[in-house]
Amino acid sequence: MKDKFNFLKNSSVKSMFVTYAIVIVAYLVMEALMFTGSVNYLLMDLLVPLCVYSIVAIGLCLCVGYLGELSLGHAGFMCIGAFTSATFSSLTKEFISNEIVAFLLAFVIGTIFAGLFGFLIGIPVLRLRGDYLAIVTLAFGEIIKNIINVLFIGKDSKGIHVAIVDPDALKMEADGKYIINGAKGISGTPHLSNFTIGVILILISLFIVYNLVHSRSGRAVMAIRDNRIAAESVGLNVTGYKLMAFSISAAIAGAGGVLYAHNLSTLTATPANFGYNMSIMILVFVVLGGMRSFRGSIIAAVLLTMLPEMLRGLSDYRMLIYSVVLIAMMLFNWSPKFKELRSKYAGVFKRNKKSKEAV
Amino acid sequence: MSMLEVRNLGISFGGLRAVDNFNIKIEKGQLYGLIGPNGAGKTTLFNLLTGVYKPDKGVILLDGEDITGKKTTDINKAGIARTFQNIRLFKDLSVLDNVKVGLHNSFRYSVLTGILRLPKFRKVEKEMNQKAMELLKVFGLENEAHFVASNLPYGKQRKLEIARALATNPKLLLLDEPAAGMNPNETKELMDTIRFVQKEFDMTILLIEHDMKLVSGICEELTVLNFGQVLTQGETSKVLNDPQVITAYLGE
Ligand SMILES: Nc1ncnc2c1ncn2[C@@H]1O[C@H](COP(=O)(O)OP(=O)(O)O)[C@@H](O)[C@H]1O
Ligand SMILES: [Mg+2]
Numbered sequence: 001m002k003d004k005f006n007f008l009k010n011s012s013v014k015s016m017f018v019t020y021a022i023v024i025v026a027y028l029v030m031e032a033l034m035f036t037g038s039v040n041y042l043l044m045d046l047l048v049p050l051c052v053y054s055i056v057a058i059g060l061c062l063c064v065g066y067l068g069e070l071s072l073g074h075a076g077f078m079c080i081g082a083f084t085s086a087t088f089s090s091l092t093k094e095f096i097s098n099e100i101v102a103f104l105l106a107f108v109i110g111t112i113f114a115g116l117f118g119f120l121i122g123i124p125v126l127r128l129r130g131d132y133l134a135i136v137t138l139a140f141g142e143i144i145k146n147i148i149n150v151l152f153i154g155k156d157s158k159g160i161h162v163a164i165v166d167p168d169a170l171k172m173e174a175d176g177k178y179i180i181n182g183a184k185g186i187s188g189t190p191h192l193s194n195f196t197i198g199v200i201l202i203l204i205s206l207f208i209v210y211n212l213v214h215s216r217s218g219r220a221v222m223a224i225r226d227n228r229i230a231a232e233s234v235g236l237n238v239t240g241y242k243l244m245a246f247s248i249s250a251a252i253a254g255a256g257g258v259l260y261a262h263n264l265s266t267l268t269a270t271p272a273n274f275g276y277n278m279s280i281m282i283l284v285f286v287v288l289g290g291m292r293s294f295r296g297s298i299i300a301a302v303l304l305t306m307l308p309e310m311l312r313g314l315s316d317y318r319m320l321i322y323s324v325v326l327i328a329m330m331l332f333n334w335s336p337k338f339k340e341l342r343s344k345y346a347g348v349f350k351r352n353k354k355s356k357e358a359v
Numbered sequence: 360m361s362m363l364e365v366r367n368l369g370i371s372f373g374g375l376r377a378v379d380n381f382n383i384k385i386e387k388g389q390l391y392g393l394i395g396p397n398g399a400g401k402t403t404l405f406n407l408l409t410g411v412y413k414p415d416k417g418v419i420l421l422d423g424e425d426i427t428g429k430k431t432t433d434i435n436k437a438g439i440a441r442t443f444q445n446i447r448l449f450k451d452l453s454v455l456d457n458v459k460v461g462l463h464n465s466f467r468y469s470v471l472t473g474i475l476r477l478p479k480f481r482k483v484e485k486e487m488n489q490k491a492m493e494l495l496k497v498f499g500l501e502n503e504a505h506f507v508a509s510n511l512p513y514g515k516q517r518k519l520e521i522a523r524a525l526a527t528n529p530k531l532l533l534l535d536e537p538a539a540g541m542n543p544n545e546t547k548e549l550m551d552t553i554r555f556v557q558k559e560f561d562m563t564i565l566l567i568e569h570d571m572k573l574v575s576g577i578c579e580e581l582t583v584l585n586f587g588q589v590l591t592q593g594e595t596s597k598v599l600n601d602p603q604v605i606t607a608y609l610g611e
Contacts, residue, residue: 208474215473215480216463216487223449223460230447233409234527235435235464244470 016210019295020203026302027199042309048263050302051198052078052256057285057297058205059252064283065292066213067245068225069126073137074253075278076144077114079269081254082261083148083180085110086189089262090179091155093190103192107201107258114254117144118247126242129228133246141279148269153180185268186261193263201259202298205252209294212248221245288329300329360423362387362563363408363531368417369587370407377403379587381417385531385580390557391565392578392595396607400587401567402444405533409441410434422530436464438530442520442537444567450509454500457508457519458491461526466490494522497559498552514545518552525556532556534566538573546570550577575599583607 030047033039060074085106096102117140125136152163156176163169167182180186212218220241224231231238261267271277285304289296303325311321332338361384368381378400385391393401406412408419410431419427426437440461449457466487468479495501498518503511508519517537524532537553538546550573556562568574574581574595581598583590585607591598598604 211474211476212470215470216459216466216468216483217470217473219452219456219460220463222452223457226449226451227447229411229431230443230449230523231460232431233435233441233443233447234461234523235432236460237432 012214015295016206016214019206019210019298022295023199023202023206023298027195030195042312043306046306046309047195048193048198048259050305051195051202052260052263053282053285053301053305054202054298055198055205055256055259056253056282057289057301058202058209058294059249059256060282061286061289061292061294061297062209062212062252063246063249064286066209066218066225067221067242067249069242069246070131070134071137071246071249072134072276072279072283073139073141074250074282075274075276076137076141077118077250077253078257078260078278079141079144079148079274080117081110081114081251081257082267082274083186083257083269084113084254085258086186086261086267087153087179089190089192090186090188091160093188099190099192102190103197103258103262106192106262107255110258110261111251111254114257115247115251118250119243121250122243122246126246127239138276138279141274141276145269145271145274148180148185149183151180152178152182154178183268185266187266189261189265189267191262191265193259193261198259201255205255206294208248208252212245217241217244284326288326303329361385361420362389362422363565364420365408366418366420368404368407368414368419370403370412370414370416376587378407378414381584381587381589383582383589383592385563385565387422387530387563388557388561389563390553390577390579391563392574392581393565393567393584394569394574394581395584395590399584401584402535403587404584405441405535405567408434408533409439435527435529439533440524440527440529440531441533442517442524442535444535444539446513446516446520448508448516448519448523450507452508453504454495454506454508454511454519455488455491455504457523458494458526459487461523462487462490465526465528491526494526497525497555498522499548514541514549517541518549521552521556525560525562530563532562532564534564534568536567536569538568538570546573549573553577571599 030039034044056074056078060071063069063071088109089102089106092105093102096105121136121140125133150165152167152170154161154170154172154176156173158173161170161172170176213222220231220236224236224238224241228238285301286297288304289298289300307325363383363385365381365383369379370377381404393404395401403412407414410429410433413428417427418425421437421439424437426434429437449460452460466483468483472480492501492504495504498521500515500519500522503515508516511519517540521534521537538549541549553564553566554577557564566578578595580593581595582592583598583604590607591601591604
């Protein structure tokens with residue numbers, strides 16, 4: 001009986017449950033506040049984007065913190081997830097009436113495509129040593145965004161037509177409809193996302209990454225990060241594990257894109273939502289969150305997304321306060337003094353635990 | 360058949376012939392020493408044997424199997440494990456996890472089994488923990504199992520590297536200066552441990568070492584390397600009394 005809860009003693013397992021608990025409690029508090037009508041519309045509109053950023057940050061945290069590879073193109077994977085799933089939803093919305101089934105299918109499509117693109121990019125790049133991934137993913141994100149801006153997909157009685165640059169090349173019948181209309185993007189995507197689904201996706205992403213990094217394959221990924229030559233010397237398939245982790249990271253970013261796409265009636269690919277600015281912003285969340293902390297990534301994503309909105313009333317001082325908070329978070333997570341302090345508290349915690357075990 | 364047989368092995372870096380015309384035969388269960396002055400090419404030889412460098416000449420046979428030119432990963436799978444002169448631990452992983460990474464190929468479950476925490480996950484992880492703890496006990500590291508590897512003192516880091524290498528269940532173990540940075544007591548302890556590993560695991564061991572007490576104490580045969588070439592080879596006591604060796608190496 002006692003043995004059953006033995007795994008809770010493991011500090012990393014404990015930390016995992018704390019994260020789940022934080023997400024669930026935050027969700028319940030938000031729901032309660034909304035129920036009593038004490039949440040303003042500004043914040044309400046922010047709830048799904050908060051989930052989107054958190055999910056993409058979880059995916060990027062796996063890539064940067066655990067795989068040890070810098071990606072500057074996670075917005076690109078988000079973009080793939082968004083557009084593939086929204087295309088699918090536009091094409092099938094007449095046939096699937098159940099919203100949950102519709103979202104589930106869109107989710108599967110979006111994550112699989114994003115993961116697949118991660119895999120394809122990883123094949124040539126991840127076998128190289130050095131920071132090539134950063135450069136290639138940066139280019140990838142920009143290319144994907146630009147391609148979507150000149151991509152036309154239409155559907156008429158004869159079927160589906162695809163064209164690049166020139167919409168007339170679609171040669172659609174009179175009854176034809178655009179699915180993707182170049183820079184105008186996809187309109188009429190069913191509104192399937194909501195806060196609850198967003199939080200469920202966060203929990204699923206957390207479940208996947210936590211269980212992955214605490215398993216045999218996750219250990220291999222971290223070993224490769226820590227020392228590639230030693231990892232090879234103990235017989236690890238270095239490229240294989242890097243590809244696996246990077247594809248999962250991309251797929252999770254894709255899931256964020258699916259959530260994003262089904263929250264908007266019109267989906268376009270602009271520098272603001274899928275450009276490198278977004279990739280860098282997500283990277284900032286991960287770095288400020290402590291680089292190897294999924295929980296930290298989520299907290300940073302939520303705080304830094306809400307802050308500018310919350311400070312809107314202060315107009316002039318808004319960016320000033322924002323930067324002060326940025327610096328404070330950076331100090332908290334990275335300065336040696338703070339690290340020392342934190343490990344000291346962690347040490348006290350551990351010592352208590354040890355003495356309890358001894359009894 | 361010898362456990363390791365190397366014929367005419369050689370590699371150049373630019374104009375430097377770092378290892379040249381190298382031959383060796385090591386029998387199963389032997390504890391074999393490789394000595395020579397700094398820069399003689401000892402570590403380079405280990406890098407050739409483990410596929411870190413590709414030889415431009417020669418053949419490497421492990422237990423009769425030709426492993427020349429194979430990748431490091433595959434050479435480990437074929438049965439060679441090693442430690443590094445400049446310690447290469449998985450520094451942010453725990454001591455236990457370092458050994459468990461070494462067990463990676465002997466204890467398997469899929470990525471999905473791990474993510475979904477299927478029953479096999481718990482079963483195999485339990486077996487891995489037991490096996491890893493057994494290995495840590497051999498090296499007296501069982502009380503540090505949950506330390507972060509980089510927090511171990513230097514001597515214990517070297518021991519952990521040996522434990523991790525052994526975890527891959529090799530036929531041949533290569534140790535690159537295992538006693539470097541250890542005090543005489545630690546070195547003495549290490550000698551006992553290496554002998555224990557040889558006997559208990561029926562292991563074939565090739566080690567590079569500068570500590571003459573260790574070399575003369577445990578190595579059965581020696582090869583002396585000088586400027587990339589074999590100076591002498593043979594029984595330890597004979598080699599150490601060879602005047603050529605004394606001038607080239609011991610006398611320096
Ligand atoms: N990757 C490399 N590139 C160029 N020169 C190297 C390389 N590795 C080793 N060397 C050279 O080969 C020679 C042998 O080095 P090494 O095998 O490390 O000697 P040691 O016997 O001290 O272990 C040295 O002169 C060293 O500078
Ligand atoms: Mg050396």
